[in-house]
Amino acid sequence: MTLKLQANAVKGGKNATEASWLQDWVIPNFQKLMADQGKQVTVQYAGTGADDEDVKTQLALDLRTGGGPDVFTPDGPWVGEFAQAGFLKPLDEVVGSEVNDWDGWSQIPRPVTGIVEFEGKRYGIPVGTDGRVLFFNKQLFARAGLPTNWQPKSWDEVLQAGRQLKARLPDVTPIQINAGTAMGEATTAQGFIPLLYGTGKNLIDGGKWLGDTPETQAVLGFYQQLYGQDLGDARLQLRADGRDRSFAQFADDKIAVLLEGDYFWRSVINPDGGLAPMKDRDQAVGWALIPARQPGGGLNGQDFVSLSGGAGRVINPNTKAPKEAWELLKFLNSKEALTNWVQREPRITSRTDVNQANLKDPLLSFISRRVLPITATRPGSAVYPQVSLAIQTATENVAAGRSDAREAAGRLGAAIAKAVGADNVTGAS
Amino acid sequence: MPTTSPAPAEAPGGDAQPPRGEPGAAAVLGRPAAGAFVAPALLLIAAFLVFPALWTLYLGLTDYRLTGAAAVNPSFVGLDNYTQALSDPQFRNSLVVTALFVFGSAVIGQTFLGFALAWTMRDWRSPLRSVVEVLVIVAWILPGSVVAFLWIAFLDGQSGTLNALLGGVDTEWLLETPLLAVIVFNTWRGTAFSMLLYGAALSAVPPSHLETARLAGASAFQQLRDVVLPTIRGHILTSLLLISLWTFNDFTPYLLTRGGPNFRTDVLPVFIFRNAISSGQLGYGAAISTVVLGVNLVIALFYLRLLRERT
Numbered sequence: 001m002t003l004k005l006q007a008n009a010v011k012g013g014k015n016a017t018e019a020s021w022l023q024d025w026v027i028p029n030f031q032k033l034m035a036d037q038g039k040q041v042t043v044q045y046a047g048t049g050a051d052d053e054d055v056k057t058q059l060a061l062d063l064r065t066g067g068g069p070d071v072f073t074p075d076g077p078w079v080g081e082f083a084q085a086g087f088l089k090p091l092d093e094v095v096g097s098e099v100n101d102w103d104g105w106s107q108i109p110r111p112v113t114g115i116v117e118f119e120g121k122r123y124g125i126p127v128g129t130d131g132r133v134l135f136f137n138k139q140l141f142a143r144a145g146l147p148t149n150w151q152p153k154s155w156d157e158v159l160q161a162g163r164q165l166k167a168r169l170p171d172v173t174p175i176q177i178n179a180g181t182a183m184g185e186a187t188t189a190q191g192f193i194p195l196l197y198g199t200g201k202n203l204i205d206g207g208k209w210l211g212d213t214p215e216t217q218a219v220l221g222f223y224q225q226l227y228g229q230d231l232g233d234a235r236l237q238l239r240a241d242g243r244d245r246s247f248a249q250f251a252d253d254k255i256a257v258l259l260e261g262d263y264f265w266r267s268v269i270n271p272d273g274g275l276a277p278m279k280d281r282d283q284a285v286g287w288a289l290i291p292a293r294q295p296g297g298g299l300n301g302q303d304f305v306s307l308s309g310g311a312g313r314v315i316n317p318n319t320k321a322p323k324e325a326w327e328l329l330k331f332l333n334s335k336e337a338l339t340n341w342v343q344r345e346p347r348i349t350s351r352t353d354v355n356q357a358n359l360k361d362p363l364l365s366f367i368s369r370r371v372l373p374i375t376a377t378r379p380g381s382a383v384y385p386q387v388s389l390a391i392q393t394a395t396e397n398v399a400a401g402r403s404d405a406r407e408a409a410g411r412l413g414a415a416i417a418k419a420v421g422a423d424n425v426t427g428a429s
Numbered sequence: 430m431p432t433t434s435p436a437p438a439e440a441p442g443g444d445a446q447p448p449r450g451e452p453g454a455a456a457v458l459g460r461p462a463a464g465a466f467v468a469p470a471l472l473l474i475a476a477f478l479v480f481p482a483l484w485t486l487y488l489g490l491t492d493y494r495l496t497g498a499a500a501v502n503p504s505f506v507g508l509d510n511y512t513q514a515l516s517d518p519q520f521r522n523s524l525v526v527t528a529l530f531v532f533g534s535a536v537i538g539q540t541f542l543g544f545a546l547a548w549t550m551r552d553w554r555s556p557l558r559s560v561v562e563v564l565v566i567v568a569w570i571l572p573g574s575v576v577a578f579l580w581i582a583f584l585d586g587q588s589g590t591l592n593a594l595l596g597g598v599d600t601e602w603l604l605e606t607p608l609l610a611v612i613v614f615n616t617w618r619g620t621a622f623s624m625l626l627y628g629a630a631l632s633a634v635p636p637s638h639l640e641t642a643r644l645a646g647a648s649a650f651q652q653l654r655d656v657v658l659p660t661i662r663g664h665i666l667t668s669l670l671l672i673s674l675w676t677f678n679d680f681t682p683y684l685l686t687r688g689g690p691n692f693r694t695d696v697l698p699v700f701i702f703r704n705a706i707s708s709g710q711l712g713y714g715a716a717i718s719t720v721v722l723g724v725n726l727v728i729a730l731f732y733l734r735l736l737r738e739r740t
Contacts (some may be wrong), residue, residue, distance in 0.1 A: 058707050060495050081496035083711075137632035181703065182687045188736020233605050238690030241581070382709065389708035393519070411518075418513060 002042045003328055006069035010049035016273050017046050017345035018159035025340050030331045034324070039326050053184045058147075061088035063316065063359065070319040071283075071328055073127065073311050076115040080380030083118040089317040090121040095326040104333055107351040115350075116312030118278035118380065124314030126350040127223065127331045130196055131306045132261045133287040133363075140256045144168040151288045153295050153303065155222055156199065158257075162231035165256050173233045175257040176246050179223055179395035180237040186236075187395055188388040189307055190259050195219040196378060197305035198292040200379055204379055208421050209387065209428035212413025218293060220398050220412070226416070227399040235401045242273075251276040263311075266347055266361045273345075287363060289370065299376055308375040310350075348372075381418045389417035432698060433495065471610070490717035495709035510716030515578060520717065522692055523700040527677065529608060530615070530696050539615030540669060543623020551631045564625070569621035577684030580614050603686055607694045611682040619676070623668050630664035631657065670732035673723055677719035697721050 002088065007022060009015030027043045034041040043372045046069050048055055062068035064087065074082065082088040091099045099122070106114070108126065116124040138148040144165045152158045156187070158175065165174035176193035193203065199215040203330055210216055227234040236242045236249075243250045247268045269278040269285065290305050292298030298305040314331055331337055333405050338354045341347070346361035348368055378384065394412040397403040404413070419423045458466070493503035499500040514520045550558045568576070583590045586601035619688045634657055638665065642652045658665070680681055682688070688695035688703065697717065705714020 053707050057495070064500070080498070085500035087496070087500075115712065149683060180689070181690075182689050184707070197482065205437040235601065235690070239601075239604060240685065240689065266683075382494055385496075386708040396689075396691055404689055425661040 001039060001324060002044055003071065003319075003321060003324055003336060004046050004069040005328065006045045006048070006072035008048050008050065008052065008055045008073065010047045013049035013265055014275070017267070018341070019045075021341045021344055022047070022192075023142050026337055029337075031326055032151070033331065034389060039155045041321075041327075042055070043328065051132065051184060060085075060087065062130065063318070068316050068318060069216060070316050070321065070325045071313055071332075071417045072316065073122075073313050074116075075311050075386045077378050077380040077384060079108070079116050079123050079312065079314070080118040081384070084122060084382055085196075087317075088123050090316055090345060094315050094317050094319070095322045099326060102330055104335075104351065105331065107335075107353050112310070112350045114377075116314060124312040125329055126310055127333075128347055128349040129308050129310040130261045130263060130348065131308050131367040131375055132190055132259060132290065133148075133367070133371060134259055134290055135250070135264060136257045136285045136286050136288065137250070137253060137284055138426075139284050140169060140172055140253060141166065144256075148286060150292045152285065153194075154291050154331050155293050158291065159222075159225055159229075159231060162226070162257070163229075166231060169256070171253045172253070173236075173249065174231045175226060176232050176236060176250075176255050177226060177241070177259050178237065178246075179222070179227070179234075179392075179399040180242070181389065181392040182240050183243050183397055184392065186243055187392045189309065190261060190303035191223075191274050192219060192334070192391045192395055193306050193378065194259065194305055195222055195291050195297055195305065197289065197299040198297065200292070200297055200299060202299060203387065205319045205426065208424050208426045211425040212409045213322065216427070217405055217409040220394060220408050223395055223398045224405045228401065234398075234401070235307060235386050237396065237399045247276040251278040253284075261347070262367050266345055270345070281378070282362075283340055287366065289374075298374075303375050304374055306371045306375040308372065308377055308411060386419040387416050390419065432477065453521060455668060471633055483721065485715045485718050487715075488712055489719045491715075493712040493715070494650070495711055497709070499712075506712070510713045511720075512583065513713065513719065517543070519667065519692065519695070520700065522695050523695050526608065526694060527696045530679075530682070530694075531673055532613060532678045533608075533612040534615035534619070535672040536616045536669060539619045539676075540622045540665070542616060542620045543668070544627045544665075546624045547627035547631055548657075562628075564594050564620045568618055573681045573682060574684060576618060577681060580685060584610055604690050607690055609688050610696050611683055611685055614685060615676060615679065617683070625666045626664055627661070631663040634660050642673070666736045667730050670729060672737075673728050673732070677721070677725060 005022065005027070006127055007015070007018060007024065011019045011023065023045050027045060028078070029390070030043060031041060043325060048058075052075055056075070059068060059072060059074065059078075060082070063082065064085075070178075071344050074088075079088065086399060094227070103159045112126050112129050113122070114321050115126040115129065118121065121368070134152075136150055141150060141161075145168060146164060150161065152161060162174035165172060178187045179197075180187055183191075196203065196210070196215060196219050199214045199218050201210055203210055226232045227237075228268065233255075236246050239245070246258065247264070250258050251269050252272075260268075265281075265285070265287075266274075268275045269281050271279050271281050292303055292305055295303045313329055315329060334355055335351060338349045338351055339358060342349060342354060342358045346364050347357065348364055349355055355368065357400035359368060390412055392405075394408040397411070398405060398408045413425065413427050483565075488503075490505060490507060491503040491510075492499050492506050494500050546561070550561065553580055580604070582603040586592065586599050586604075589602070591602065592598045592600065600606075626697055638656050640659070642656050647655065678698055679696070680702065682694050683699045683702065686694045690700040698721075701714045701717050701721070704710050704717065
């Protein structure tokens with residue numbers, strides 16, 4: 001019997017540590033465990049190293065045709081979309097009621113299980129969660145006369161630091177905040193939405209999607225100031241490989257501030273096996289909470305905001321071996337397996353027992369202590385990708401100087417109204 | 430002048446067409462036998478061309494999505510997708526970009542360069558000709574992803590080969606002149622087909638005609654204009670037809686620019702990909718695909734009409 005396990009992780013490339021953990025530890029140990037129980041199970045690893053959107057498309061097309069890997073790793077927001085389309089079924093329907101007896105559930109805190117839930121039903125087991133912060137280069141900050149324990153309290157303070165960096169260090173790009181369609185979801189999750197949370201609103205507010213409102217105008221206005229005053233390099237946002245270049249430039253001390261998730265710390269600038277390793281990461285890189293537009297102006301009246309997501313592992317309803325797939329899923333999320341993973345690469349797993357014993361990385365413990373309490377998540381709905389594309393287009397037009405913030409917000413409102421229906425949008429459009 | 434000949438517009442040459450009214454293959458074989466011979470081809474065409482086209486037409490009238498509830502139960506929305514497209518400035522932008530891309534790289538670039546190469550090398554017998562031909566053909570047969578990577582490296586601002594050759598330049602070609610860059614790229618990539626076709630066509634021009642023209646004192650340009658071009662007119666139109674259609678449907682610019690910067694190279698196939706796949710609106714994507722299909726038909730009819738004209 002063969003099980004196919006998919007993750008967007010490949011040795012020597014994207015999420016390399018996860019790939020080697022899966023291939024070198026999980027699969028051999030799981031096969032051994034099965035063999036000890038007298039079952040002959042072979043696990044085939046189907047890893048990719050592509051952009052998330054492309055992986056999602058591939059999975060959706062595979063599942064639509066009744067195929068796809070037995071166990072795969074969707075990003076949290078995809079779960080709702082896939083479930084609505086019937087590509088995913090609740091875990092107890094696919095496997096049986098024994099899924100509720102797994103002892104691991106008690107270790108996963110309530111908000112985290114929500115990552116792979118839809119309409120109150122479990123679809124899989126969450127891998128972990130994350131949070132977004134402003135990463136900054138302390139050495140560049142010191143050279144520009146800025147504090148190395150920087151913590152801006154408003155958007156203006158962010159822009160102010162950008163102006164000082166630009167004046168003192170003309171060769172350095174002060175602040176890079178993702179915009180544009182080339183960066184795909186990174187624009188929405190590491191740019192627009194955290195800024196929107198800073199205006200006190202979520203994408204869906206009072207049951208309606210936000211259209212052309214003062215809040216979206218304010219966010220696009222921030223982009224306009226950032227890229228219009230050359231505090232950020234708009235060209236990085238417009239080119240096909242802009243995100244990888246922004247990673248490389250940050251690692252190369254060419255970008256001073258970058259809004260990213262802990263993925264950036266763990267898998268990109270990690271001196272040990274990162275995509276753009278930064279040898280002096282632990283000394284050179286600092287982080288700050290993302291400030292609201294002004295103190296107290298953020299979501300729920302907060303001073304600081306963030307966005308969290310996370311992936312989960314789920315079982316394909318088309319699988320021919322649901323029981324064995326469930327065994328694999330349990331093994332993947334066992335204390336033993338996750339401990340082995342975080343020892344290879346620190347990360348915030350879904351299990352409290354693993355986190356408590358292993359979370360020594362300073363950034364990750366900062367995120368779990370300071371960011372997770374103030375964070376929020378994206379809506380998991382089938383129209384979300386279309387709204388996200390409208391957001392990417394609006395930020396691209398502003399960053400490129402094609403539209404000003406007002407015009408872009410107007411077009412954004414119209415595009416969101418088209419996506420979700422004019423009755424479901426607030427703001428004139 | 431257009432004629433109403435029912436004879437199929439047979440590509441190049443044109444001299445070998447049977448006189449009008451002459452019985453075709455059906456008369457020799459008998460209708461049932463002739464029908465049996467074409468039936469497999471017609472079945473394949475129906476299964477792989479007609480059915481998908483009709484299916485696309487149908488999907489374009491629905492709100493079908495990649496994921497979510499509408500992926501299971503799409504509902505009929507009539508012409509909404511089409512009216513949405515017409516009012517979408519991004520779509521209009523894509524139409525213009527695509528027209529420029531096809532005109533620049535297929536009609537101007539590949540045709541002129543391909544013909545120029547074939548014309549220049551028509552009398553060469555040296556190994557140099559083989560070398561040039563092989564190089565041009567290699568550009569054509571390399572996989573698109575490999576070629577795109579090479580061109581990104583070639584055009585890069587800081588460390589690109591082009592700027593190194595020019596010396597002291599750090600222009601980001603894919604950002605400063607994106608449409609021109611993808612036009613030049615596509616010309617480079619696709620010239621082989623035109624060159625091969627024109628090479629074959631030129632060898633079919635009777636040497637005696639050229640000799641007569643030379644004796645009559647015609648310059649090289651006059652020979653080209655009055656002897657060569659009229660003779661290979663059918664080849665030119667066939668080549669234009671094929672490469673226009675290929676270029677119109679070409680997705681490769683995505684590998685270089687992803688349609689950017691700021692949609693300046695957002696050709697229709699990229700527009701469709703972004704809307705249908707990335708944002709999940711399969712119905713809307715299908716509607717745009719139907720429009721593309723229609724434009725392709727118009728292009729094809731236009732060239733076929735020109736081909737039928739006999740001067």
